[in-house]
Amino acid sequence: MANAKGNLRSDLGRVRGLGSAKEGVRHWWVQRVTAIALIPLSLWFVAGIVFLIDVDRATAIQWLGSPVTLGLMSLFLIALIYHTVLGLQVVIEDYIHSHAVKLTLLLAIQFAGWGLAAAGIIAMLLITIYGG
Template sequence: MELRSSLGRARGLGSAKEGIGHWWAQRVTAIALVPLAIWFVLAAISLLGADYATFAAWIGTFGNALLMALLVIVLFYHAHLGMQVVIEDYVSGHAALITTLLIVRFALFALAVSCLLAIVLVALKG
């Protein structure tokens, strides 16, 4: 028989005061992705059928390289935020949760860095 009330058992199990920051980051990155995605689609359409030299010259301009890098950074950060929520909701067990979160974080980081490195290398050669 437990003498604590329902409120007493619930104390200390409430909000960690981190959810609102995560929620805002998810919304801000989603909003930032809208113009970046539109720019990317229009750029991809304009480059249909172009050869590598044309693409390298296009990405070699500062504005295009900057927008491409911003797209990559915001896209992978947004993906990380979304996948974190899904993993926290559906992976049970503390060890499995932490392991899955670390694997996803490192994989997304490695993909983002490789994309940024590719942008820099092609832009510098173009």
């Protein structure tokens, strides 16, 4: 059956080989959403951490232990790690061509990333609740 352009090839035949239509849009979109979220969150984090050079634990916990810090730090860690995992995923997909190695690394960054996020948020909860 001819398509609109009078070409005898089917629509499916035309798009085959042109690239994936799986979940690239979601990846692209979440990378941007987390990037935008990280603009204020990462600046807040750096502005806070800059004042903690060489301080003792009691001073650090004064800042870390407030509920506002708990909330912003949790949001920062989630956005940061989501953004990091998505970014590393693209790098791995670009440079690693062995399917087994690629799959292993993709799983590893997911598990390591979200494990680290959980550890960071639990640490923040403990500091806020128990004062460290």
